[in-house]
Structures are given as structure tokens and as C-alpha cells.
Amino acid sequence: MEELIEKIKIDIIEQLNLEDVNKEEVGPDDLLFGEGLGLDSIDALELIVLLEKKYGVKVASPEEGKEIFKSLRTLAQYVQEKAG
Amino acid sequence: MALNGVAITGIGIVSSIGNNNKQCWDSLVSGATGIGPMSILQSRYQSELPVGEVQLSNQQLQEDLGDSFKKTNSRTTLLAAWAMQEATNLAQWENDPNIVSGLISATTVGGMDRTENYLKDIKSGGQPSIREVAMHDCGAHTAFLGKEYGINGFTSTISTACSSSANAIMLGAQLVLTGKLDRVIVGGVDALSLFTLNGFNALFILDATPCRPLDASRKGLNLGEGAAYLVLESAALAEGKKKYGKVVGWGNANDAFHQTANSPEGKGAYLAMQKALKQAQLLPEQIDYINMHGTGTENNDLTESRAVKALFEDVLPPLSSTKGFTGHTLGAAGAIEAVFSIMALQNQQVLPGLRFKTPIEATGLNPVKKMRAGNIKNVLSNSFGFGGNSSSLVFKS
Amino acid sequence: MDTYINGLGLVSAQDTLASPLIKAVSWPQGPIYKAIEPAYPQYIPARQARRMSRFLKMSISAAQHALSDSKLPTVDAIITSTGLGCLQDSGKFLSEILESSEGTVSPTAFIQSTHNTIGGQLALILKNNGYNMTYSQKGHSFETGLQDALLKFELGEVNSVLLGGADEITELSYDLGSKLGLWKNSIPSSIEGFMTEGSNKTNPGEGASFFVLSAHQELESYAKIKDVLLWNGAFDKPLMHSKLAAFLETNLGTDQPLDLCLIGTVQKEHWHAISEPLGSTNCIPYKHLTGEYHTAGAFGVGLGASILKKQSLPDIYQNNPASAEPINSCLVYNNYFNDYHSLTLLEAVEV
Numbered sequence: 082m083e084e085l086i087e088k089i090k091i092d093i094i095e096q097l098n099l100e101d102v103n104k105e106e107v108g109p110d111d112l113l114f115g116e117g118l119g120l121d122s123i124d125a126l127e128l129i130v131l132l133e134k135k136y137g138v139k140v141a142s143p144e145e146g147k148e149i150f151k152s153l154r155t156l157a158q159y160v161q162e163k164a165g
Numbered sequence: 166m167a168l169n170g171v172a173i174t175g176i177g178i179v180s181s182i183g184n185n186n187k188q189c190w191d192s193l194v195s196g197a198t199g200i201g202p203m204s205i206l207q208s209r210y211q212s213e214l215p216v217g218e219v220q221l222s223n224q225q226l227q228e229d230l231g232d233s234f235k236k237t238n239s240r241t242t243l244l245a246a247w248a249m250q251e252a253t254n255l256a257q258w259e260n261d262p263n264i265v266s267g268l269i270s271a272t273t274v275g276g277m278d279r280t281e282n283y284l285k286d287i288k289s290g291g292q293p294s295i296r297e298v299a300m301h302d303c304g305a306h307t308a309f310l311g312k313e314y315g316i317n318g319f320t321s322t323i324s325t326a327c328s329s330s331a332n333a334i335m336l337g338a339q340l341v342l343t344g345k346l347d348r349v350i351v352g353g354v355d356a357l358s359l360f361t362l363n364g365f366n367a368l369f370i371l372d373a374t375p376c377r378p379l380d381a382s383r384k385g386l387n388l389g390e391g392a393a394y395l396v397l398e399s400a401a402l403a404e405g406k407k408k409y410g411k412v413v414g415w416g417n418a419n420d421a422f423h424q425t426a427n428s429p430e431g432k433g434a435y436l437a438m439q440k441a442l443k444q445a446q447l448l449p450e451q452i453d454y455i456n457m458h459g460t461g462t463e464n465n466d467l468t469e470s471r472a473v474k475a476l477f478e479d480v481l482p483p484l485s486s487t488k489g490f491t492g493h494t495l496g497a498a499g500a501i502e503a504v505f506s507i508m509a510l511q512n513q514q515v516l517p518g519l520r521f522k523t524p525i526e527a528t529g530l531n532p533v534k535k536m537r538a539g540n541i542k543n544v545l546s547n548s549f550g551f552g553g554n555s556s557s558l559v560f561k562s
Numbered sequence: 563m564d565t566y567i568n569g570l571g572l573v574s575a576q577d578t579l580a581s582p583l584i585k586a587v588s589w590p591q592g593p594i595y596k597a598i599e600p601a602y603p604q605y606i607p608a609r610q611a612r613r614m615s616r617f618l619k620m621s622i623s624a625a626q627h628a629l630s631d632s633k634l635p636t637v638d639a640i641i642t643s644t645g646l647g648c649l650q651d652s653g654k655f656l657s658e659i660l661e662s663s664e665g666t667v668s669p670t671a672f673i674q675s676t677h678n679t680i681g682g683q684l685a686l687i688l689k690n691n692g693y694n695m696t697y698s699q700k701g702h703s704f705e706t707g708l709q710d711a712l713l714k715f716e717l718g719e720v721n722s723v724l725l726g727g728a729d730e731i732t733e734l735s736y737d738l739g740s741k742l743g744l745w746k747n748s749i750p751s752s753i754e755g756f757m758t759e760g761s762n763k764t765n766p767g768e769g770a771s772f773f774v775l776s777a778h779q780e781l782e783s784y785a786k787i788k789d790v791l792l793w794n795g796a797f798d799k800p801l802m803h804s805k806l807a808a809f810l811e812t813n814l815g816t817d818q819p820l821d822l823c824l825i826g827t828v829q830k831e832h833w834h835a836i837s838e839p840l841g842s843t844n845c846i847p848y849k850h851l852t853g854e855y856h857t858a859g860a861f862g863v864g865l866g867a868s869i870l871k872k873q874s875l876p877d878i879y880q881n882n883p884a885s886a887e888p889i890n891s892c893l894v895y896n897n898y899f900n901d902y903h904s905l906t907l908l909e910a911v912e913v
Contacts, residue, residue, distance in 0.1 A: 098612035122426060123613070123670060126368060130668045142369055209664040273676060275698075281656065288660055295741040302646055303677060303698040311794075320794075321699040321706035324647070324677035332695060339713060360652075363659045364672035419640070419685035419694040424673055436691055551673065552682020554694055 083109070085157045093153075096131050097124055109154045117152075125150060132156075138163040170413030170445075170561055171338045172403035173395050174348075175256030177248040178504045180391035180491045181217035185251055190508055192490060194536055198519055199491055200375040200387050206278075206357045214371055216357055217389025217492025219244060233313060239276040239300035240356035240390075242309055244497075248392035249310060249350060256348075256396035257406065260315030264402070267319040267346040269337050270307040270394075271329035271353030272496040276300035278358045306354065318346050324496070326550030327458075328417075329353050331499030331558055334395060335415035341397050348402055352394030352500035361495065362388055368425065376461035378486035379470065379532045381523040386460040389492025393500035395507075410507045413543075414447065414559025416440025421553050426464050431472030433555035434458075438476050438545065441557035445543070449477045452559070453541040454515050456502045457532075458549045459486020460493050469547065470528035483539065485532040489519030499548035503558060506544040510562040515539045563715045566911065567784040568722075569632025569774030571624035572864045573597050574852050575767055579627055582868040583876040587851060589751045594731060595767030595853030600627070610687065613670050615650045617730035617770075621680045622687065624770040625726055629688075632774035632782055638720035639693035640684050643707035643727045645700055645856020646735065647677040653734045680728060693720065701898020703727060704771075704860040705792050708906070711775055712787065721777045727857030728770035739766060744899075756850035757830050762900040764828040767853020771860035773867075779911055784867035785892070788907040789813045796900055802835040806895075806905065813907050814891060821889045822869065824848050826862045827897040836895045843893075846879050859896030863906050866892040870910045 086109045093113075094102055102118065111117045114125070125143045128150055132138045138160050140146045149159045178185065181199025182192035192199065199217045203210075206218065226243035227234050234246060279297045286293035300306065307322045319340055323332045330353025337351035355361075365371050365388060372385035397412065418440060420433025427433065442449060458469055466486075473484070487505050494501055509516050518532040542562050549555045572578040575595035576588055590596065597620060602611055605623040614622065621642075629637070655671035676682075678696040685694050693714065697707040704727030711723045739745055746763045750756040756765065775787070791809045795801065814820060823840055825833055826849040837845040852861050869875055870892055894906040 100612065101608035119609070121423070123424065123673060126669045129369075130367075130666055133666045277656075281660075284656060284660055295738070298738050299742065302700065304645070304700045304703065308700060308794075319706065319709065319792075321697050321702065323695065324698045325681070325694070325696050326676050326678050336695075336710065339717070343713065343716065345713070359659055359664065360656060360672075363664055363667055364655065364669065364675075367667050367669035367672060417693050417695065418691050419682070421685040421689050421691050424682065424686065432691065550678070551676055552678040552694075553685050554678055554682065 082157060082161070085161065086153045089156050090153055092131060092135055097127055107153070110152050113150055113152060132160065136160050136164060170411035171341045171397045172400065172411055173409045173507060174398045174403050174406045175252040175396035176409050176504045176507055177251030177255065178393040178501060179219055179244055179248045180494065180501055181219055181389055182490045184221060193505065193516055196517065196519065198375060198489060199389065208359055208362055210362060210366065213373060214362065214366065215375055215387050217387060217494065218357060219390055237300055237309060238279065239306065240278050241272060241276050241354050242300055242306040244356055244390065244392040245270060245306050245354040246310060248352065249394045252350065252394040252396050253314065258314065258396060262315070262317060265318040265347045266314070266316050267337065267340055267349035268307060268311045268314065268316045269321055269323065269333040269349060269351045271323040271333040272303050272306065272355050273324060273326055273329060274355060274358055274360055275303040276305055277360045278356050281359050314350065325554040326552055327493065327495050327498055328548040328550040328554040328556040329496040329499065331548035331556040332417060334412060334500065334503055334558055335417060335556065337397050338412040338415060341399055348396060348398040350394050350396055352392065353496045354392035355390055355494055355496040357388060357390040370462045372461060375520060376489055377520045378459035378461040378488050378518055379457065379466050379525065379530060380521050381525050383461045383463065383466060385462050386488065387492040389494040391491060391494045391497045391501055393497060393504045395503060410510045411561045412558065413561045414441040414445025416444060416557045418555050419553040420555055425551050427468035427549070429468060430475065431468035433553050434469050434472035434547065434549055435475055437555040437557040438472065438547065441545065441559050445559040447543055447559065450480045452482045452543050452545045453539060454509055454544045455482055455484035456506050456516065456544060456546040457484055457486040458547040459488055459518065461488060465549065467525055467527060469549065470525055470530045474528055483515045483533050484530065485516055485518035487516055487518065499556065502546050502548065503560065506546045506560045509544055510541055510560060513538060513541050515541065563718065563777060565712055565715045565787045566776050566779050567773050567787065567867045568776040568780050568782050569628040569634065570784060570864050570867060571627030571631065571772045572861060573600060573620045573624045574769040574861055576851050582865050583872055585877045587878050590749065593745060593747055593749055593765050594736060595765060597768050613674060615648060615674060617648055617650055617728065618674065618679060618683060621726065621728040621770040622683060625684055625724060625772040628772040628774050629724065634722055634774055636688060636690060637722040637724040637774065639714060639723045640681050640690060641695045641707045641711050641723055641725045642681040643697040643703040643857055644677055645698060645703045645729050647698065648675050648679050649730050649732045649735050651675040653732055680726065684724065701856055701902025702792050702904065704857040705790055705904045708790055712790065715777055723775045724772065725775055726770065726772035727860035729768055729855040729857050731766050731768045731855070736766060750850060753847055753850050757828055757833060757847065759830040762829055764854040767855050767858065769852055769855065769858070769861055771857065771864045773864065783911045785870040785908040786911055788909055791905045793903050794901055797831050799835045803839055806836060806839060809905050818891065820891050820893055822892040824862050824866050824892065824894045826858060826895065828854055829900060832897045856898060859904055862894040862896050866894045866908050870908055
């Protein structure tokens with residue numbers, strides 16, 4: 082699980098061009114949106130693309146993504162669930 | 166300036182609900198939607214995403230438009246030429262070097278349909294003609310049509326996403342009122358393309374069923390295509406001619422909130438409407454019908470409703486979105502809805518929206534469901550777009 | 563109503579952002595004039611820049627530079643112009659659609675592809691709710707935007723406008739332009755090599771030119787914009803002469819000399835048609851500095867404004883004979899592909 086979280090973190094930082102973000106500072110349970118990492122609605126759409134392209138996992142809509150994209154851990158759990 | 170506005174001496178339109186003014190009006194009267202399966206645009210989403218497609222092939226358009234249009238197969242140029250022909254015919258337009266004439270068109274993606282075809286052909290090993298991409302840029306159709314209509318004054322193309330052609334009408338009115346032009350053709354066009362279809366699809370704002378603007382259950386927009394143009398003339402030139410109405414108010418503002426989403430309170434929308442009313446020297450209660458931008462997306466319809474409620478307070482005029490008929494025609498939407506607004510004035514009828522059942526809980530707006538007679542002197546038309554671009558126009562009978 | 567240029571930001575193939583009065587021409591390494599990119603973090607925070615293409619970043623930097631140059635905290639309106647828009651993002655999104663046969667595509671390039679992306683981003687960054695417009699009309703994109711700005715001043719609707727013109731060249735657009743037969747393959751290394759006779763083939767370029775226009779003269783003022791005239795049509799010497807004469811007579815009067823003329827063209831015919839009737843007026847070229855693009859005329863206006871402010875020509879023109887001092891008036895002629903002509907008259911501000 083921790084390995085998957087780390088991998089997703091690196092993918093997100095790369096895909097969303099978060100050059101200003103220090104990898105070490107993003108914890109597995111930190112919020113990705115709003116006050117946490119500060120992602121927005123366009124990032125949510127990019128996360129849907131990322132999950133499908135890199136992990137073969139589909140998210141039907143941004144609404145469905147809301148819970149899944151909460152933190153790196155919820156993301157990893159979803160990927161594991163769907164892929165497994 | 167602009168107490169009397171600027172006279173509209175011609176209107177022309179082509180959309181999925183009709184190939185001319187009369188057909189479009191008949192569809193509005195009978196409640197016939199133009200949203201359906203796509204047949205001309207070739208896409209993987211053919212059976213999944215309904216669109217508002219103009220029921221004329223490029224070949225039909227070319228044949229009917231005549232010889233000078235054999236040179237171009239850009240659907241954007243052909244649709245624009247088609248609607249412009251009707252508008253200029255009604256205005257009895259004659260090319261005349263002694264009259265200072267302008268052309269202001271609007272589009273979001275110009276000749277993208279041809280560029281797509283070109284690149285698709287290349288990818289599959291074909292050798293398409295490079296002429297396919299010659300009309301790619303937004304200004305290409307305007308340049309082409311400017312020559313057709315002997316335009317000798319201000320000629321340009323506005324590209325402010327979905328508010329583009331409302332801005333063209335606004336600028337044209339100002340240029341005529343300041344005497345910089347004697348007359349001007351204003352409006353806009355967009356053809357369906359894979360680019361916009363896949364783009365809006367990637368934003369998850371396309372409804373897989375016919376759209377439900379302003380309804381609580383709305384799930385997104387349907388893309389449409391089409392073109393519409395108005396001829397605006399100075400008081401001197403318009404004298405003795407039939408007038409279809411006047412452009413009396415305009416407002417342009419930016420929401421400055423987010424690249425694609427509107428601010429929760431619809432600040433840009435509010436400012437655009439407020440400016441338009443001020444320019445028209447009208448109070449909110451003097452507006453007799455609002456043609457809403459009403460795309461059918463969660464975000465637009467809610468924020469636009471809030472802005473309308475904030476400006477009109479308790480005295481809401483009848484309102485509706487006609488995008489349930491035409492789909493969202495992007496760069497053409499402002500002009501198509503301007504023509505609809507003018508038709509409402511001409512026929513003294515309030516226009517209906519389609520497929521509305523339940524008001525949005527937060528705002529409770531009740532759009533008009535059936536066309537009905539009314540005493541209509543002033544119509545407000547809204548057009549908002551990506552990048553925060555927000556524009557409103559007021560038409561007067 | 564007078565309109566002043568009070569701030570300027572030029573991103574071009576030359577090192578013009580700090581000062582347009584460059585010391586030496588940097589000739590391109592290949593047939594394309596690539597713009598010298600600014601140090602972006604100076605103008606755009608990383609978080610804002612993360613979705614921006616190179617084109618957007620160049621444009622926003624030029625606009626921010628013009629704003630800080632003008633010392634105005636904000637403007638009443640934002641008017642941008644571009645011939646071809648955000649080509650890199652458009653091309654990227656289109657390729658993604660075609661490569662995946664309309665599969666799952668990333669929306670960011672689509673969102674950033676619309677022509678009004680620069681204007682929208684500027685409104686967002688500056689939190690500007692004012693008038694916001696984007697023009698796209700081939701070689702008159704910038705000039706029709708400028709006409710709109712002048713109209714807004716005339717109507718008293720604005721006291722200040724952020725006005726810009728920008729275009730980029732990408733691999734795809736260069737390739738398509740080659741197939742359309744627009745480009746020269748030679749690498750320019752002199753004005754003579756750049757400007758040729760009997761052909762409008764050219765070396766393509768790119769750039770972003772932004773201006774802060776104001777109704778008021780300030781310490782920072784570069785120049786006053788007197789008027790703009792546009793027309794279309796293939797090379798026609800008598801027509802060019804009559805347009806030029808009428809424009810100067812209206813705006814300069816018959817007894818006022820024209821001190822300087824900047825000529826932006828790739829064709830010698832245009833150079834002669836404009837410079838000959840001007841007699842002793844000092845004429846200098848500028849398009850060999852930028853290469854050809856739809857909004858290159860904006861560069862000419864920016865260069866002219868800088869010369870008027872500094873009252874001196876850049877070193878690269880010092881071999882030019884008889885530079886009249888002081889320079890009170892400057893005409894900019896721009897031509898795009900032998901079809902789009904424009905005349906812009908600038909005047910020095912009274913100190």
C-alpha cells in the first residue's frame with residue numbers, strides 16, 4: 082500500500098506539473114483539494130485521466146471522484162480495490 | 166449616445182431547428198427540438214452523444230450558395246455565408262464603395278473541422294490537399310466573406326469563447342453609433358468538430374440525453390452548430406427600410422474567478438447584465454423577456470440564475486433558455502439567440518425552453534414552458550463563456 | 563480623446579523585454595525566429611504557471627512587464643489579439659484525440675486552447691472584472707484590437723487598457739506553413755537577405771507585445787497614439803501612396819514633417835512604395851528582428867514608442883544616415899503577406 086501511495090504521489094506531481102510542491106511534505110492522509118494540496122476542479126478531471134491511463138481504473142464522473150480523490154490513501158485504496 | 170440604439174435591418178440564421186428565419190420560428194412555435202443523433206460529423210460518439218446538427222451537408226451548402234463558394238469546403242465559412250445571405254437579402258444589401266461597410270464575425274474554432282480531417286487523413290496514410298487547412302484560422306471565414314460583400318471598413322473576428330458573437334453585435338453597434346461605419350454585418354458561426362466534442366466531453370459537461378436547461382435534474386449541455394447574422398445600419402441608411410428591432414444595450418465584463426467555472430454568485434453575469442441595462446437606460450422591471458445563456462450545465466445555470474435573481478430581485482420577467490432547441494452553438498450562440506430575441510419582439514411572444522420540469526432548488530426560477538403572447542418591448546440576451554467572458558445585450562422593438 | 567502608451571512589454575526574437583533599444587541584432591540559428599523566453603518565475607508564480615504553455619507564459623510575462631512598467635496597479639479593460647491562438651495546446655489536444663481515436667483525453671490542453679485564454683488568464687490573475695475582448699483577424703488581429711481600444715477611450719468608457727498581440731510558432735504550424743509554401747528555407751543574417759523582391763515568402767517568427775494604454779500622460783509615457791488606418795489588398799503602389807498621403811494629411815497636417823518611419827515588411831516593393839514618397843524622412847526596417855507573424859505589427863508600434871521616449875535610435879540603426887533630432891513623430895507601416903496593411907502614427911509626448 083505505502084509503495085502504491087508513493088507511486089501515485091509521484092505521478093500526480095508529474096501529471097499536474099506541481100513543481101512547487103515538496104514531495105516529502107505531502108502525507109498519505111493530507112487533503113488533496115482545498116486547504117490541503119490546493120488542487121481544483123480541472124485537476125480532478127486530470128486525475129480521472131491519470132487513473133485510467135496509468136492504472137487502468139475508471140472513475141465515471143468528477144462527482145464520483147470526490148470521495149476517491151480525498152487523499153493519496155483513498156486514491157490508492159480505490160486503485161487496489163479496482164485493480165485487484 | 167445610443168438613446169435610440171442602432172437599427173437592425175436584416176436577420177439571418179441557420180441552426181439545427183431550421184435553415185432560415187421562418188423554419189427556426191416555426192420550430193420555436195411547435196416546440197420541435199433540433200437535438201438528435203449526429204449524422205454529418207463522423208465521431209466515435211455518434212450513437213452516444215446527441216447534438217444539434219444543421220441538416221445541410223457541405224455539398225448542399227456549396228451548391229446553393231453558388232460559384233464563389235466552390236473554392237471552400239470549410240463548413241464554418243459555408244454556414245456563415247448561408248446565414249449572412251439571408252440577413253443581407255432582407256436588408257437589401259448592395260455592394261457600394263461609397264458606403265462605409267464593416268463585417269464583424271465571431272467563432273471559437275474557425276475551420277477546425279477541416280484541419281481535423283487533414284490530420285486524420287495524414288495519420289491513415291492518405292495525401293490530403295493542404296488546402297484543407299487554409300481556412301483554419303478564426304479570421305479566415307471573415308476575410309473570405311468580406312470580399313463577397315465588398316466590405317471596405319472595419320473587418321475583424323472576435324473569439325471570446327461562448328460569448329463571441331454577442332461581443333460582435335456589441336462592437337458593431339458602437340461603430341455604427343459613433344459614425345465609424347455606415348452599416349455592419351455582425352454575428353457568428355461555429356461548426357461541430359471533434360475538437361470541441363471531445364473537449365467538452367473531457368470536461369464531463371455533455372449530457373448523453375437531450376439537455377434540460379435550468380432544470381434541477383440537468384446533467385450538462387449538448388453541442389450544436391449554426392450561424393446567425395444581423396445587419397445594423399445608421400439612422401440615415403435605415404430610413405424607409407423595414408426594421409426588425411434595435412440594439413439598445415450591451416455590457417461586457419469578466420467573471421475573473423476560474424478558467425472554466427463561474428463564480429458562485431455569477432459576478433461576471435451580473436456585471437454584464439447591469440452594464441447592458443445601464444447602456445439601454447432601462448430599469449430591470451422594463452425587461453419583458455430574458456433569453457438566458459442557460460447551457461444546461463450544473464455550474465452555469467445555477468450561477469446565472471443567482472445573478473438574475475440578484476439583479477431583478479422580486480420582479481422576475483419571463484425567461485427561458487433556447488439551447489434545448491439548438492444545443493450550445495458556442496461562437497454562434499450569442500447571434501442565434503439575438504435573432505431569437507428579435508423574433509420574440511417581432512411576434513410579441515415569449516419563447517419557451519424545452520424539457521423543464523423542476524426548478525433549481527437554490528434559486529427557484531421557473532422558465533417559460535410554452536410559447537405565449539406578451540407585450541414585449543425589451544429583451545435581454547445573455548452569453549457567457551470560458552475564461553470568464555460575460556456579455557449581455559438588450560434588444561428593443 | 564488622446565491615448566498614451568504608458569507601459570510596454572515586448573517578448574520577441576530579440577532581447578527586447580528589458581529595453582527594445584537593442585545593441586545588436588541576434589540573427590536566428592535556423593529559418594525560424596524563436597522568441598527569447600523571459601525568466602518566467604519573475605512574472606508568474608509556479609502554481610499559476612503549471613498549466614500554461616510556453617506561449618501563454620510569454621504572453622503573461624509581456625503583459626505583467628507592461629503593467630509594472632506603467633506603474634498602474636490595474637486597468638479598466640483587457641484587449642488581446644492573436645492570429646492563430648494557442649497553437650501548441652490546440653495541436654496537443656487534437657493529436658491526443660486522433661492518436662487515441664477519441665479515447666480518454668486530458669482536458670487541460672482543450673481548456674487552454676481557446677483564443678481568449680490570454681485575456682481570461684490576465685483577468686483571473688489581475689482579478690479584473692472589466693471589459694475583456696479577443697481579436698483574431700490574420701494580419702490585422704492586433705490592429706483591430708487597437709482600434710477597439712481607441713474607440714473605448716473615445717467613448718470615455720475607460721481610462722486605461724491593457725492591450726496585447728501574441729502569436730507562437732510550433733512544429734506543426736511550421737510544417738503546415740511549409741506545405742502551404744509560406745516560408746523561406748534560408749537562414750537570415752542581414753536585412754538584404756531578409757527582405758526580398760517579388761515574393762512574400764518569409765522567415766516565420768513569434769512574439770508577445772503588450773501595452774498599457776492610458777487617457778493620461780504620465781512620467782512613464784512613451785508616446786501618444788494619433789491614429790490607425792487599415793486596408794487590404796495585394797501590392798498596389800498608387801493605392802499605397804494615396805492611403806499614405808491622406809493618412810498623414812489628416813493626422814500630421816501639411817506643414818509638419820514626419821521624423822521617422824518604421825517599415826515592417828518582407829517585400830522590397832512595400833519598402834519602396836512607403837519610403838519613396840516620404841522623401842527625407844528617416845526610414846528603418848523592423849521585421850528582420852522578429853520574423854513574420856500575424857501580430858508582428860505590435861512589435862513595430864512598441865519599437866516606435868520606445869524610440870520616441872528615448873529620443874534615440876537603437877545602435878543597430880546607427881549606420882543609418884540623417885536621424886532627425888528631435889523625433890516628434892513616428893509612423894509604423896506593417897504588412898502581412900502582401901494583403902494586410904496598416905499605418906499607425908505615434909507622436910512624442912510633450913515634456
